[in-house]
Structures are given as C-alpha cells and as structure tokens.
Amino acid sequence: MQAAPIQEKERIVALDIIRGIAILGIFLVNMPSFFSPMLYVNMKTYWSETRDIVVMNGVDILAQASFYTLFSFLFGYGFIIFAKRVAEKNLSVPKYFSRRLIVLLVIGVIHAFFIWHGDILITYALCGFILLVMRNMSSKAMVWTGLLLVVIPTILFSLLMLVVTMTMGDADIYSTLKGNAAQSLEVYANGTFMEITKQRISDWSFVNIANFFFIVLSVLPMFLFGAAAAKSNWLEKVEEHLAGMKKLWLVTLFLALIFKLLPYYTQQNYATEYLQDGIGGPASAVFYFLTVVLVTRTSLGLKLLSPFQYVGKMSLTNYLFQSVVCSLIFYSYGLGLYGSFTPFQGLWLVLGIYVFQIIISRIWVSNFYYGPMEWLWRAGTYGNRPKFKKM
Numbered sequence: 001m002q003a004a005p006i007q008e009k010e011r012i013v014a015l016d017i018i019r020g021i022a023i024l025g026i027f028l029v030n031m032p033s034f035f036s037p038m039l040y041v042n043m044k045t046y047w048s049e050t051r052d053i054v055v056m057n058g059v060d061i062l063a064q065a066s067f068y069t070l071f072s073f074l075f076g077y078g079f080i081i082f083a084k085r086v087a088e089k090n091l092s093v094p095k096y097f098s099r100r101l102i103v104l105l106v107i108g109v110i111h112a113f114f115i116w117h118g119d120i121l122i123t124y125a126l127c128g129f130i131l132l133v134m135r136n137m138s139s140k141a142m143v144w145t146g147l148l149l150v151v152i153p154t155i156l157f158s159l160l161m162l163v164v165t166m167t168m169g170d171a172d173i174y175s176t177l178k179g180n181a182a183q184s185l186e187v188y189a190n191g192t193f194m195e196i197t198k199q200r201i202s203d204w205s206f207v208n209i210a211n212f213f214f215i216v217l218s219v220l221p222m223f224l225f226g227a228a229a230a231k232s233n234w235l236e237k238v239e240e241h242l243a244g245m246k247k248l249w250l251v252t253l254f255l256a257l258i259f260k261l262l263p264y265y266t267q268q269n270y271a272t273e274y275l276q277d278g279i280g281g282p283a284s285a286v287f288y289f290l291t292v293v294l295v296t297r298t299s300l301g302l303k304l305l306s307p308f309q310y311v312g313k314m315s316l317t318n319y320l321f322q323s324v325v326c327s328l329i330f331y332s333y334g335l336g337l338y339g340s341f342t343p344f345q346g347l348w349l350v351l352g353i354y355v356f357q358i359i360i361s362r363i364w365v366s367n368f369y370y371g372p373m374e375w376l377w378r379a380g381t382y383g384n385r386p387k388f389k390k391m
Helices: 013-035 050-062 067-088 093-114 121-133 139-168 173-190 193-231 239-260 270-295 299-305 307-313 315-330 343-367 372-382
Strands: none
Touching (some): 013 050, 013 270, 013 315, 013 343, 050 343, 067 093, 093 193, 093 372, 121 193, 139 270, 299 307, 307 315, 315 343, 315 372
C-alpha cells in the first residue's frame, strides 16, 4: 500500500490552533535577534527605555523557553500520529520518518546558513532520530524518561551555577563578547550577502556547537511528553482524560508561576535564569497546550481561537516566512534596518506580520491542501507528489 500524507478531514483542529499559537510565541522570542546582536549582549541592560524593558520582561516571562518547547511537544505528538498512519499501511516507520527528518534537516541547513542563524529545524531533525529509536516505549516510560531528563540535569547545572556565583560572583561574560556584537552590527547592517552568510554560520555555530547537549536536553523531553500524550490519545479522547488534564493544568500553572518568575522575586543570576528556562519553560509549554485543549471544548473558545488554526496548518511555511521577511527588513541586502529597532517597535512588527499571516494563510488553505513548504516536506517524505491545489 502506498504511503500518503494526512488528509484535511483527519486533521485535529486543536492541534492546528496550538501550532499557530506556538508560531506566534516563537516569533515574539525570535524578533530581537532579527534586529540586534542578541547573542552577544545582555538583553537586560542593552535597552534602557521603560517600554522596551516592559516588552523584554513580558516576553521573558510569557514566551522565552515556552514556545519552542511547546512546538517540540507538538512535534512529538505529530510523530505518533505519523507513525500510526504509516504502520496501519504496513509500511516501515523508520524508513519514512527518517526520510521526513532528512528533508527537514536540509530545509533547516538552508534556513540557518542562508536566511537566519536562529534555526530550530536542524535540532528537531537530529533529535527526531533519537525519538525514532525510543518510539516503542510505553507512554508512562516516555513521561518518566522526559521528567528525568528535565529535572536532574536542570537541578545539577543550576546548583553548579549557584556555587560558581557564590564563590566567584556573577561574572559578566558579555564584556568578552563586545567585539562579536560590534561585528554583527556592522556585517548585518552593511555587509554583502556572502559576508552576512559567513556571519550567520558563525552565529549558528556559537550557539549550537558548544551548547548542543543542553539544547537536546530541552527538546528531547518535550518530544517524549508529546509522544506520550499522543499514545494516550489526549486530543482524540479529551473527555476521557478531562479530569487528569485539569489536574495537570493546575500543576503546570503552579510550576510555571514559580519558575518563570523566579529571577524576579529572588536574585537574578545564571542559576535562577537556568531554572526559569529549564523547568519553567517546559511547565508553561504544557500549561499552554492544556489551556487551548480545555478552552476549545467550548464553541465560544473554539470560535475565538480558530484564526490561529490557519497559521498552524502551514506552520513550517509560516515559520520560514517570518525569517525571510525579517531578514529582508533588517539585513543590508534588504532595507538594512539592523541595529535601529527596539523591542517595543519589534513587538508591533511581530503583531503586524502575524495578522498578515493569519489572513494570507486562511486564503491559502481555502485554495490549497498544504502550505508550499508542507507540500515539499511531504513530497520528499513519501516520494510522490501529493495533491496541492483544491478543485
């Protein structure tokens, strides 16, 4: 039997809505790094205007480490749906999912090195191979493994950072990166495309090579949590799991409040910030997921959140679209506005672009089965040409 991508009638609306919300949250976090040398400066002190500080703190509390982890959760959920469909057709899950990951990896490499350095697709593709190996674990084993991968390393590294801070003080690592920041400002604002490409590769390497282990620890557990939820059919059998979901909603809300706000009601240092992201991020991701699931149980909630589904149905296209548009706005081969924007201005740009994405995505999905990048991803995965335009 021939493999085929999921059909429109089989889609889960809540899943598309959550994807759409995750794309917005990721955009909010990514925006400052589109127009500033965010990798090499202390974002807490880089801007001094009150409105910019309010925006940065708001994004830090509500979105930082929350939405790429939410999307990681959705990736794990989608993997199980994919695996079930392929297995039902007596086809090889490793074969087709490996092809899916390879296509994603190629897209990620092009994105990271030729469009924007802050790509997450390469990480998803590489971690996806680990998830593939772990696919036959029970949902309970996946949850416990994910919890261990979140809690133990986060506590150990936070304690280590706390000891270092107490003995050596909270060292200013950014003072050694002033040259990197100055180079980024110069190259992205005034450099040629080749110079910018070299800078992108350098920026990507700065983040991903040395920190790959930590990045995997933030992504893989969420893959496992999402896969466990899918194995338990959370979205297919919401009412059956409702009581447990409500309890977990309260637990994750409690954890999110404690850890996401930790640097604000205690001392702000590397230890508290690591706890904020390491535990607060995953907790808030699951909280956001459950909030949408519970809200969309009502007709009013579904109606209010339904615009997000259009962005979510073509989430890969929209994620890449944001990078293309922002690189053209801020880099020298576009409008060259790099270094001249502030977080407050960036917030309005995010909202403006995202509203446009809702509108254009709604028009697109009414005429086409898939977004252009989703179609390409599926074609590469299944080795055929899925239907594209609706009749």
